[in-house]
Amino acid sequence: MTDYEPFGAQGDPGAPGDPGDGAAYDAVVLAGGGARRLGGADKPGVRVGGRTLLDRVLGACADARTTVVVADPRPTARPVRWAREDPPGAGPVAALDAGLRHTTAEHVVVLSADLPFLAPGTVRRLLRVLRSSGTDGALLTDADGREQPLVAAYRVRSLRHGLRALAEGHPAQDGRGGLVGLPLRRLTAGLDLTRVPDPVASFDCDTWDDIAAARSRIREHGHVLDEWISAVKDELGIELDVDTGVLLDLARDAAHGVARPAAPLTTFLVGYAAARAEGGPEAVAEAARKAAALALRWAQEDPAGDKPADPAPDTATAPDIRPDAG
Numbered sequence: 001m002t003d004y005e006p007f008g009a010q011g012d013p014g015a016p017g018d019p020g021d022g023a024a025y026d027a028v029v030l031a032g033g034g035a036r037r038l039g040g041a042d043k044p045g046v047r048v049g050g051r052t053l054l055d056r057v058l059g060a061c062a063d064a065r066t067t068v069v070v071a072d073p074r075p076t077a078r079p080v081r082w083a084r085e086d087p088p089g090a091g092p093v094a095a096l097d098a099g100l101r102h103t104t105a106e107h108v109v110v111l112s113a114d115l116p117f118l119a120p121g122t123v124r125r126l127l128r129v130l131r132s133s134g135t136d137g138a139l140l141t142d143a144d145g146r147e148q149p150l151v152a153a154y155r156v157r158s159l160r161h162g163l164r165a166l167a168e169g170h171p172a173q174d175g176r177g178g179l180v181g182l183p184l185r186r187l188t189a190g191l192d193l194t195r196v197p198d199p200v201a202s203f204d205c206d207t208w209d210d211i212a213a214a215r216s217r218i219r220e221h222g223h224v225l226d227e228w229i230s231a232v233k234d235e236l237g238i239e240l241d242v243d244t245g246v247l248l249d250l251a252r253d254a255a256h257g258v259a260r261p262a263a264p265l266t267t268f269l270v271g272y273a274a275a276r277a278e279g280g281p282e283a284v285a286e287a288a289r290k291a292a293a294l295a296l297r298w299a300q301e302d303p304a305g306d307k308p309a310d311p312a313p314d315t316a317t318a319p320d321i322r323p324d325a326g
Helices: 053-060 092-100 120-133 156-169 208-217 224-236 244-257 262-276 281-300
Strands: 026-030 067-070 081-083 107-112 137-141 147-155 193-197
Touching: 026 053, 026 092, 053 067, 053 107, 053 120, 053 224, 067 092, 092 107, 092 156, 107 120, 107 156, 120 137, 120 147, 120 193, 147 156, 147 193, 244 262, 244 281, 262 281
Parallel strands: 026 067, 026 107, 067 081, 137 193
Antiparallel strands: 107 147, 137 147
């Protein structure tokens, strides 16, 4: 076991062109547990920040060549391949074996379906560490230093060798496969693994208190905007990554130079124009630049040099909302 000291901020996305970026990998997501500590609730379907826990995890490994979810099929925001251990509920080792049967890449990311803060940068970091370390795998450790084998990247040949050894050492009995009921540590104990500390990305939701903590955290000031944008993109099926700072600056300029209602309408029109042009982030940036320049010219034409007032409501139709009204 090797301890890996992070060289940057936790969740560092990595530099372009490093071993964690660009190389093909597969992903196996285990989503078929019984969630006994949640009273048997459908844990992968629990929503945090408007998205199911499963969809949040799938978003973190969206660039995997093949993503296999070991569970009964359900609607997901991204296309996946479904698999099931035999028999269903046979445990994480049997589930991992079932998922690996559908993978072809040299490296695989193995994830549980209850990681609300897992990000693409963490997945890339695990792959980068794996490829540079020469070990069998790289896994996260939590705030208490505990290993998290279901937030990890592995060499597929090492996993398959370990699974084969376990199956041979535990012959099938009474129609039950040799991997049924085995804890995951029986597999990882025989592997040379690199530990990567990350108390945030390794946080998993085992209880309703964990769910409440996750929901509270994403509403903190430093997280809520990114969380909201990610949720909207998933809901609308949008893959486009744009510079939100440019759009926020545009909204500010439109609100200040024209009127407050101009902010959301202008950003909508910028998005519509970029879509009409069938462009990517560059088209959004160019449309935003043009609209921001227009807002500046508009403001400069104000003879008083003041921010124009917002349109007054139609007093004939607007309700009277004074405390003593009526």
